[in-house]
Amino acid sequence: MNSRAININYKGARPAITGPISVTEDSYPFNVASRQYVPIEMASYGYVEEELFISGLANVYQWYDSGTIPATVRTPDVPYTTRFLLRRPAEPRNFSGNVIVEIFNWARNYDNPWGGWAESYEYLLAHGDAWVGITIRPANVVGLKNFNPERYASLSFANPLPPDERPPDSGAYPGPSSPLTENGLIWDIISHVGAIMRSNDSASPMAGYRVEYVYAAGATGGDLSAYVSAIHPLAVLDNGRPIYDGYLIKCTGVPGAINQSEPRMPPDDPRCQLYIDVPVIRVMTQGDILGRGFHPDWSWVYRQPDSDEPGKQFRLYEVAGSYIGIQYSLLSNPCEEDVAAAKGIWTGPFAVPEHEFPLQYIMNGAFANLDRWVREGVPPPRAERLATTGKYPDVAFELDEFGNIKGGVRTPYVDVPVATYTWNGRVIPFDDALLKKLYPSREYYVNQIIKHTGSLLRDRWVTEVDGEKIKRQAEQTRVP
Template sequence: MRTASVLRRGIAACLLAPVVAGMIAAPAVAGPGGALPRVTGPIAQDSRSHAFGAAAHQAVPENLAAGGYTEAEYFISGQANVYTWPAGGPAVVRTPNAPYTTRLLVRKPAAGKRFSGKVVVEMLNPSNFFDLNIGWAMLRRQLIADGDAWVGITVKPVSVAALQNFDPGRYAPLSLANPLPVTDPANCADPLTLFPGDSSRTTENGLAWDIYSQVGALLRSNRTDNPLRYRERHNPPVQRLYGFGYSQTGGYLYNYVNGIQPLVVRASGRPLYDGYLVAVAGGSFVGAAPMNQCDPAPPIGDPRRQFDHAGTPILHLMSQSDYLWGIDSRRPDSDMPGDRYRGYEMAGAGHATPDELHASAKPADIVKAGRQVPAPGCDQGPRSPFPSQIFFDAALRNLDHWVTGKAIPPRAAPITVHNGTPATDRFGNVMGGLRSPYLDVPTATWSGTSTGPSFCAIAGHVTPLPATTLAQLYPTHNHYVRQVAASTAGLVTARYITPDDGARLIREAIHAPVTDQGPAPGQRPQR
């Protein structure tokens, strides 16, 4: 299954020389999902060539070194099966041993003694036809605070094409080619995909599943080319892997957990990933993907679109933008050993956030990749600034505590719906769901949907409450701050948000432009 031929094909040595500085290669070791991939890298980053989506070249640049972190890009090469997914069972091999080469973007503590041993592994979101680092955007504060690593994987051919547009020399080795020639009758004329126009008969989206398994096995391995290996003597090995998917790649995790993980367990006796954060995907809203380009996704109502006795803990989060579309993904929470599941609906949170754009490639790089820059605003104004991170930070911590036996995650009621319509309070904010001071001590109405271009239908927006309403609610600034502090204290105690995020919310309230309007209720004016 060696893929040296894939790396060599069409790549002159003079092209590779400036790109693959520090090349490392090691023999493959058998593991779940196929043999472990070969690793090339870290790929040099300098003024002439940098990784797409690199922290220093994000829309909002980030200095990882200031937080004690490093970043590196690697190429991995191996062979992946293409699967079909029959109803009532796990996936079945359709086409075996398809060569591939793709890339990893790795962020980890610079010093091994800071590395927690915990890793979030994300299939990078390709819904804009290029890679978005959404897991990093949502979890970066918690990852850095805990000393965790983050690994993003390019898994879809349309993203590979964007990378090769962006830097043809750097990304020349990448290939997610269809193992079937276009003359093969099994290579369907109209590839099936979640996003029309993002797929080709010469490439295959269905290589993602074994790539995800092989990356997990690589990160758990003792190989010298493991991107998470440190040279220090006392650094801990990788202890826990958590799968992360958001929107389209959240739907991918339905395929992986329900269709591929049983094969991994059959081969090795245990799952590769210790738990999953499945975000803003479920039911009719990206609740599964085509397992290969010629088979449709499981239909609505199919059991494959539901997590049921998955064998690993799953925290499932929906936003206010998508929970109604995905309402058929609702199921009871469970603490049973083989069916540990929590479902959360984030009241006030939008699906398409400004943060996912801030933490991904800058606009000039997106244009260079031949893609459209996503709209930062909609007809009603900028994308909703609701800080979804407060829920993701707690979700990651709660998932880890669940896996390690420290504590079970709290339960939360879903967003309240009556006859298919969300119940709202007098300020227009939804009721139920995961709560925050933004809705319980409101200064605005938070919408999950907007109108306008691109993903505005799931971007959301915020409408400040009138000054007269704020004056009635909060006669003094201190009155407002005390209410936020009380709300926050309850949420921290219940573990819906972390103590660090609770402190951030209170600091934000202290600096909020809620001005004194008169004496607080029950207080007499000073003379």
Template sequence: MNSKSGNGVNVRFIQPDARRRSVRGLALFAASLVLSSPGHAATPVPEVSAAIPDTSTSHPFTAGGTDLAAHGFRLDEYLMSGTANVYDWGRDGNAAKPQVRTAGAPYTTRILVRAPSDPAKFSGVVWVEMNNPSRGWDVEVEWPTVQEKVMRDGDAWVAVTVKPNVIASLKRIDPERYARLAMDNPLPPEQQTCGKLPNEDGYDENLSKLYENGLTWDILSQTAALVRSKSKDNPLRAYDVRYVFATGESQTGFFLNTYGANFAEDAKLENGHTVYDGLVSVSGAGRPVPINQCATAAAANEPRSQLPAKHMPFMRIDAQGDIFQLGSHLWPAADSDAPDAGYRIYELAGAPHGPSWIVNYQPPANEIVRAGKGAWDVPYAYGGAEPKANHLPRQYIEPAMFANMERWVIKGIAPPRAEPIHVKDGVGSQTSLFNETINASFEKDEHGNVLGGVRSANVDVPIATYDESATAQPGYPYNWSFGHQEDFTGEVLQKIYGLVGPHQEYVARIKASVEALVKARWLEPEEGQKIIMEAELTPIP
């Protein structure tokens, strides 16, 4: 058996060892006996439908491109139903912790479960991904990025729909399959202080009076409670689930920041342990989101935008493209190895916000068209003035970080530390997507690549300059996400790698870089071998 012992969300992006865990669990259980707040009750286990049939005319709307059967994996889709609270910051808006504003609002969402077909090959680890809703349709981003690690390790991956604007588009894609989906606002429209109704000018499903974004927090907690439960409804009931982690990317990275700061430590099992063991926020820039539809997001200097003094291991992975464009530079954080407050912040040198790799793993084009205007007519594709998108392979870098989170929780092996990307404060001026002015710029080497940050063979043995942004072109508003790269000319490659045998020199340096990165746990060996193989096939000059 393979086993392991200003208000950002409503902007539409166009665009330790076992002993330590036991001690922490007992402490949390004791605390739960004295705290009577509803937030400290055992997290409810939602109800789940039978797997929705996959037929010639109806199938899950999801990222494609992976032959799961060839890897011994299966994919099933379920509807998950329960009740969730809507929270606010109290009547005066100044409460230190979220307060229940509206209790027991019903919801039905969906979960996509990828798991080894043979439960005996399951690792014991479940990753829960909050699907990204920024494009107006529901899609996994981290799954295609780390799928190779998940499948070779035998983990399970549960993708959950967490924002109601994409429920509306799912119903347009397949009205019958997704008819029951609902994240309705429990307040009547006249009691809501923001948003519009469909018949009003300026209506936007992203902030509609029909829906409530604030149901997200309990849905996320209940997803973890479900996969840990003995419920007959649990799609993983035949699997020995031991550890559950959550992740989200970009907008749902913001969600996970907010969840970690305000909800994760209060979402518990009957034994008092938290439903999640660790959180990995990817390209979330440290930013929070409003805790309900009409609230305002906490500011950087507010305690409620920060993790509590004691919290589960938290990993923040930001790309070079997030430092200024998403304003990550304005949300600083520091690494910690404290037993009850583990934290890592990583800044990926050379990486754009959106890995170009995921374009290979999109849902079918005709289904995106059915999602509705604003989804199909805004291409998620590179179209910058520069000839080539930034192809720095985040899919080779991130798997090691996810593996390191697992080792941190399961074996008590702390992840490596990295310095931040080097920034010159007071030099230059940048404007974030949130219209923040950042008076700073990157420090770069002689090839135009940034200094510092999490290194990769691509930036340390370069054949291109990797830029986090691209010049906007009409009709391609996601250019900022893709960045661009400028491949070196033959002359530059010869200066770096020699006039005689430049290819051999390049491959030798790549191998040395990979060996060092694997040893330092910045790469898993399997991804290291892929980098070497690609180098061997790359013509130099």
């Protein structure tokens, strides 16, 4: 296969790119768009999709005991090989100038695009953005090799330390973790991939495309939060520009461990406050806040104030009524056959509830607002935090008369409700008697939705396209 070193203008690093990796009937990328749970043909959107391997040298960092921002190097120049998917417009003239680099979620031991593509692919494709998904976890490499041992034979996150020098695993990473591998290689990989997207080297997969801005996104157990605090200050190109222009982080409150041997940060450590020199937006669901159920991280204790101050540009959005595992995002899962081949944890089959909360609309608005914040300096809207009572660990949600939470990012789904939205994803439709009491006629209900959606649009919480979707959904909602 064709392998070429790329000058990425970053600390002398010259990672090698291999590919695009060939696709046949029997050998194709894991989580290729055409084999998602709901398949997508990229060509129908004017896009191409490629899988590439990246090999280079990464540092393993240390952070927990140093008390420093940023992290410092523990073990330098460790070889790695991983893969990434690239989806970009087929014609450079249709490219927006934005590249979204998403670090794949690894909660089910296979690559999942939660926190970017899964929620916002329709927005990204319509906007002309390029999207990249990176495999960042050794456990997911195991899944890839289960899926296709020959295709993914070269992928490696090998532990650089001799067996007698390997400290015990910190237990900070859920799922399988082996002393033979090192989770801490991921940070320079994230930096290298972002720098490759910016590189004007003819060997770059984005050669011929005018890349203006590169954003990082993901929902990855705190990895992106750790990158922002510990690594972003180091991730500066030779021309002085940061590799990433902004970050959109979905879910989780706690920064992940910096390597396989260190624990995560306690909530009172100032390094958990994500104030850096580029904008950061965090989107939290109701299911993230109190450390319950599917997501045990207590995002409540990692809250921080919003800021427009240069060097501290930050927004925290806690979305009332939303849940971490919306079914819409699962539509971008790999198909069941491929998950079985990877020996991952399948999450279907499933049916989308009639009134499922559409978190994707808030995510799309967050992407649009992040881009405008970076390009034009226009600050995004602010929202209250979700309403709670008590102190850690005895915190409870403050609910309204319908069982929906108060505060947070408000939408018509909780302000003009036809159902109760719980922290664990349950949607409890109102009975006919309550609906008739609240909404004397269908026309009245639809007009209320239109009014509240107008407020969302004026305040830039959602895009114009999604605002129209909310209105159309109201016209189809069963109201006696």
